[in-house]
Amino acid sequence: xxxxxLSIKLDExxxxxxxxxxxxxxxxxxxxxxxxxxxxVLSTGWKTHGRGNVTTGDSHDATxxxxxxxxxxxxxxxxxxxxxxxxxxxxxRFLSIDHYVEARAKIPWAFDPKTATPFxxxxxxxxxxxxxxxRQREKKSLFPAxxxxxxxxxxxxxxxxxxxxxxxxxxxxxxxxxxxxxxxIRKFLPRFLLGKPDAYLQENTLTPGQEVTGEFVTTTxxxxxxxxxxxxxxxTEVCVSGSxxxxxxxxxxxxxxxxxxxxxxxxxxxxxxxxxxxxCLPEDAAYSVSLHQNSLIWTVxxxxxxxxxxxxxxxxxxxxxxxxxxxxxxxxxxxRSDLVSSERQNERDSRATADSMGERVxxxxxxxxxxxxxxxQLWSVREDREKVEMVVEAVTGISFKIEATVExxxxxxxxxxxxxxxxxxxxxxxxxxPRLPMVLYVPHSLGDEFEQLGAEIWKGNGAIVGWDxxxxxxxxxxEAVS
Amino acid sequence: MITPDDNPPSIDWLxxxxxxxxxNPFGELTQDERAELxxxxxxxxxxxxxxxxxxxxxxxxxxxxxTTRMLKLRSNLPTSSYTYIPEKPPCPAIASGNPILIDEAQxxxxxxxxxxxxxxxxxxxxxxxxxxxxxxxxxxxxxxxHIGKGNxxxxxxxxxxxxIEASRLHSGDIPVLSREDAxxxxxxxxxxxRGIENSLYLRFQKSLEGGGDGEM
Numbered sequence: 001x002x003x004x005x006l007s008i009k010l011d012e013x014x015x016x017x018x019x020x021x022x023x024x025x026x027x028x029x030x031x032x033x034x035x036x037x038x039x040x041v042l043s044t045g046w047k048t049h050g051r052g053n054v055t056t057g058d059s060h061d062a063t064x065x066x067x068x069x070x071x072x073x074x075x076x077x078x079x080x081x082x083x084x085x086x087x088x089x090x091x092x093r094f095l096s097i098d099h100y101v102e103a104r105a106k107i108p109w110a111f112d113p114k115t116a117t118p119f120x121x122x123x124x125x126x127x128x129x130x131x132x133x134x135r136q137r138e139k140k141s142l143f144p145a146x147x148x149x150x151x152x153x154x155x156x157x158x159x160x161x162x163x164x165x166x167x168x169x170x171x172x173x174x175x176x177x178x179x180x181x182x183x184x185i186r187k188f189l190p191r192f193l194l195g196k197p198d199a200y201l202q203e204n205t206l207t208p209g210q211e212v213t214g215e216f217v218t219t220t221x222x223x224x225x226x227x228x229x230x231x232x233x234x235x236t237e238v239c240v241s242g243s244x245x246x247x248x249x250x251x252x253x254x255x256x257x258x259x260x261x262x263x264x265x266x267x268x269x270x271x272x273x274x275x276x277x278x279x280c281l282p283e284d285a286a287y288s289v290s291l292h293q294n295s296l297i298w299t300v301x302x303x304x305x306x307x308x309x310x311x312x313x314x315x316x317x318x319x320x321x322x323x324x325x326x327x328x329x330x331x332x333x334x335x336r337s338d339l340v341s342s343e344r345q346n347e348r349d350s351r352a353t354a355d356s357m358g359e360r361v362x363x364x365x366x367x368x369x370x371x372x373x374x375x376x377q378l379w380s381v382r383e384d385r386e387k388v389e390m391v392v393e394a395v396t397g398i399s400f401k402i403e404a405t406v407e408x409x410x411x412x413x414x415x416x417x418x419x420x421x422x423x424x425x426x427x428x429x430x431x432x433x434p435r436l437p438m439v440l441y442v443p444h445s446l447g448d449e450f451e452q453l454g455a456e457i458w459k460g461n462g463a464i465v466g467w468d469x470x471x472x473x474x475x476x477x478x479e480a481v482s
Numbered sequence: 483m484i485t486p487d488d489n490p491p492s493i494d495w496l497x498x499x500x501x502x503x504x505x506n507p508f509g510e511l512t513q514d515e516r517a518e519l520x521x522x523x524x525x526x527x528x529x530x531x532x533x534x535x536x537x538x539x540x541x542x543x544x545x546x547x548x549t550t551r552m553l554k555l556r557s558n559l560p561t562s563s564y565t566y567i568p569e570k571p572p573c574p575a576i577a578s579g580n581p582i583l584i585d586e587a588q589x590x591x592x593x594x595x596x597x598x599x600x601x602x603x604x605x606x607x608x609x610x611x612x613x614x615x616x617x618x619x620x621x622x623x624x625x626x627x628h629i630g631k632g633n634x635x636x637x638x639x640x641x642x643x644x645x646i647e648a649s650r651l652h653s654g655d656i657p658v659l660s661r662e663d664a665x666x667x668x669x670x671x672x673x674x675x676r677g678i679e680n681s682l683y684l685r686f687q688k689s690l691e692g693g694g695d696g697e698m
Contacts, residue, residue, distance in 0.1 A: 013493050014492070014493065014494050016495075049505040049506065050505075051509060051510060052510060053510050054510055054511065054512045091496075091497050093691075098504070098505070118496060120495050241510050243568070244566065244567075244569040244586060245544070246544055407577075408563060408578050408579065409578045410575050410578065411578050411582070411597045412573070412575060412576040412593070413575050414572060414573065417575075426575070428577055439575075468575075470574060470575075471574075
């Protein structure tokens with residue numbers, strides 16, 4: 001087999017590229033025997049590495065050559081590819097993010113040789129999905145509770161239905177006592193003493209070097225002695241590795257700055273006590289990121305240390321974002337306006353997607369919306385789960401003329417899948433182009449047809465019934481031939 | 483144990499560049515990388531799995547290499563299907579394949595296990611529990627491997643050096659883990675490869691932050 005060595009030489013390997021700039025360089029190719037290359041592709045992208053499961057993102061690619069390489073020859077090709085715009089290069093303890101230029105030579109009937117070299121990227125503005133990302137992180141805080149309720153319903157629900165009152169009381173107390181204890185110690189007792197303690201930030205979206213300002217405020221019911229009121233600004237890397245029972249969450253505090261606002265003070269009964277605080281974010285503070293199972297989270301933690309009593313604490317998230325370019329800054333708070341405009345843009349995009357599909361769905365009454373258009377729409381938003389679900393919701397229940405190539409049959413369609421026909425089965429399939437993954441629910445009457453299909457494209461009618469978010473597949477229930 | 487390259491590469495801003503590496507070699511890998519870097523012999527298994535009534539089960543504790551073997555088999559057998567069964571229900575969809583690879587097979591629900599056993603396809607299970615009785619009941623010949631027992635210092639040394647090699651930045655010297663290093667790691671962690679990797683990750687980061695000569 002021909003040996004094909006690739007190497008990349010960047011023009012400026014130590015330069016900090018700004019989001020959207022071009023990375024330029026030369027890719028060198030050395031082959032030991034004649035080989036046909038169907039495409040020498042240069043691409044840029046990013047990848048996390050460290051203790052969390054790897055997350056990747058692609059930016060752009062360009063084909064710089066296709067054709068014949070001769071035996072023993074050396075070739076050089078210039079390239080200029082966009083650097084991408086998010087996230088910034090980051091090197092921490094548990095989490096690192098690097099951008100790469102990758103060269104891949106597509107060789108028919110052989111493994112594609114490839115090579116990559118890192119370059120440093122500095123993001124200059126928020127990506128369009130940043131707000132959605134933040135909202136998703138906030139939503140995740142409810143996830144453990146939902147899982148807990150689900151597990152409770154699944155495992156204990158049937159037991160409770162069969163058990164007598166004594167068993168229910170025992171089960172109930174096993175769950176209620178720890179929950180009550182947690183609420184008593186962490187919530188009720190500190191509040192009982194401190195009255196209505198609260199802490200807030202003036203602004204929670206900041207740029208590196210900006211000041212984080214906030215205040216702790218309370219009005220106690222009776223006079224209370226307090227050891228100290230402490231505030232800590234922290235940056236924490238949170239990485240998740242493995243999955244299922246092997247899943248581990250690794251946390252590492254990479255920046256910490258603490259202040260004691262007051263020590264050995266007495267909060268007088270009925271008087272409102274206010275303690276303000278201010279921190280300066282480091283000039284080189286890393287931006288907040290949430291890249292699937294790899295995050296860098298900035299927080300301000302406020303804690304009231306009460307002698308011989310449970311302490312009160314509150315965690316306030318902050319978002320460190322890139323400073324916007326000078327030209328786009330308007331108003332008194334440029335970052336806020338940036339976030340707002342980013343949010344508005346997202347809303348506009350979402351509305352446009354929904355409106356577009358809504359119009360097309362109405363149009364489908366007249367038979368205008370095709371399956372190809374639906375697939376194209378889903379393909380274009382496939383990285384954005386919210387938009388995918390929005391599109392799928394708009395077309396659920398609609399019957400189309402389907403085209404699909406079957407990948408493989410499912411032995412088992414998953415627990416309680418309501419779409420599987422009685423005596424029918426499910427197959428994984430793809431639309432011919434773009435290759436959108438699908439699950440087809442096949443009725444018994446089409447069984448033989450599917451068995452004999454092989455690699456041919458299947459054509460028939462089916463209705464969209466949902467989206468399989470676990471496998472990223474459009475669910476379609478096929479219509480039986482009458 | 484690990485010493486930096488004498489001729490530092492030209493990428494000054496990359497912390498690992500002084501070791502001629504582009505990352506910490508002992509961090510998490512993608513599934514494709516894990517398959518590529520696995521030090522396992524699977525030739526006899528692929529031959530065995532040509533028979534549709536053959537089942538293979540890998541039994542062992544966490545971190546010993548069960549999933550790595552499954553990923554290696556998947557990458558070498560394009561017609562195979564691989565399904566990981568999560569700890570909590572629901573049991574996911576299981577695609578047909580030749581062979582069918584099921585990771586954490588002891589978690590299969592009864593109906594899912596029944597579907598798999600009736601598939602008439604060769605099977606590979608990674609499991610904590612011996613499922614040979616169910617397999618034999620459905621007419622399968624069962625080959626069982628206890629994973630972890632073969633994790634010798636020689637193997638540990640080879641697989642860790644492969645990981646270091648896969649993190650190479652440029653041509654030239656890179657750190658090398660010696661057989662003595664591997665022996666001391668096996669003495670400390672036994673056959674727990676994941677434990678060894680986690681420990682080396684932290685030690686490698688520490689050596690970077692120390693800014694010294696990289697000795698760990």
